[in-house]
Structures are given as structure tokens and as C-alpha cells.
Amino acid sequence: MEKIKVSVKLNCTPKEVFSGWLNDKTHSAFTGGSPAKTSTSEGGKFSAWDGYITGTNVEIFPHKRIIQKWRTTDFAETDEDSVVELFFTYKDDFTLLTITHTNIPDDQGENYKKGWKDHYFTYMKKYFEK
Numbered sequence: 198m199e200k201i202k203v204s205v206k207l208n209c210t211p212k213e214v215f216s217g218w219l220n221d222k223t224h225s226a227f228t229g230g231s232p233a234k235t236s237t238s239e240g241g242k243f244s245a246w247d248g249y250i251t252g253t254n255v256e257i258f259p260h261k262r263i264i265q266k267w268r269t270t271d272f273a274e275t276d277e278d279s280v281v282e283l284f285f286t287y288k289d290d291f292t293l294l295t296i297t298h299t300n301i302p303d304d305q306g307e308n309y310k311k312g313w314k315d316h317y318f319t320y321m322k323k324y325f326e327k
Contacts, residue, residue, distance in 0.1 A: 199306035
């Protein structure tokens with residue numbers, strides 16, 4: 198299993214990006230408009246990219262951190278869920294979103310790193326350009 202860490206600077210407060218991550222409409226915008234279903238509760242289920250990504254909220258620390266069990270349709274049935282940990286840090290008038298993604302199937306880490314940057318961060322930066 199592999200582990201990656203990626204970060205992006207966003208022109209917003211931690212509350213804005215945190216709340217957006219857990220909101221259907223905003224999360225969809227964070228991925229360029231792909232359908233998303235979110236939950237604001239621990240144990241709540243979510244999906245993104247029209248069901249390509251599914252998972253469960255494990256822990257939610259308002260405006261600071263979210264931990265999710267996470268998998269894609271590319272995972273084998275026997276693969277364990279991966280874990281996505283999102284950290285929201287405010288500094289110098291921007292939010293640094295840091296994502297640690299662990300338990301990624303072997304030889305897929307670089308693909309997931311690219312996926313976070315291309316399919317989330319690009320659209321999130323555009324969303325928060327104000």
C-alpha cells in the first residue's frame with residue numbers, strides 16, 4: 198500500500214473550504230461539476246465523480262480536519278478502503294489544504310497524486326478566485 202501527501206493554497210477561509218467539502222453542490226463545483234453526494238455527519242456516506250469515489254466520514258473536526266474512508270471503482274473488491282485526511286490551515290490570508298491519502302493500492306500513488314491536483318485542486322482554485 199502507498200501513501201501520498203498533496204497541498205494547495207486557496208483564497209478563502211478554512212470554514213469556506215471545509216463547509217464546501219461537505220456540501221453536495223459545492224463539492225460538485227470542486228470537481229468541475231461532476232455529481233457529488235455528501236454528508237456532514239460522522240459515519241455518513243458520500244460519493245463523488247458520479248459514483249467513481251465512495252466512502253464514509255470517519256471523524257469531522259469543524260474547520261480543522263476531516264478523516265474519510267475512501268475508495269474508487271478501480272479498487273479490487275478485496276482491497277481495503279484507503280484513508281483520506283484533510284487538514285485546513287489558515288495563514289497569511291489563505292487556507293492551506295493538505296491531504297494525506299494512505300492505504301492506496303500498490304503502484305497507484307502517483308496516479309492519485311496527479312488526480313488530486315488535476316481533478317480537485319485545479320477546480321478548487323478557480324472556485325475560490327474572487
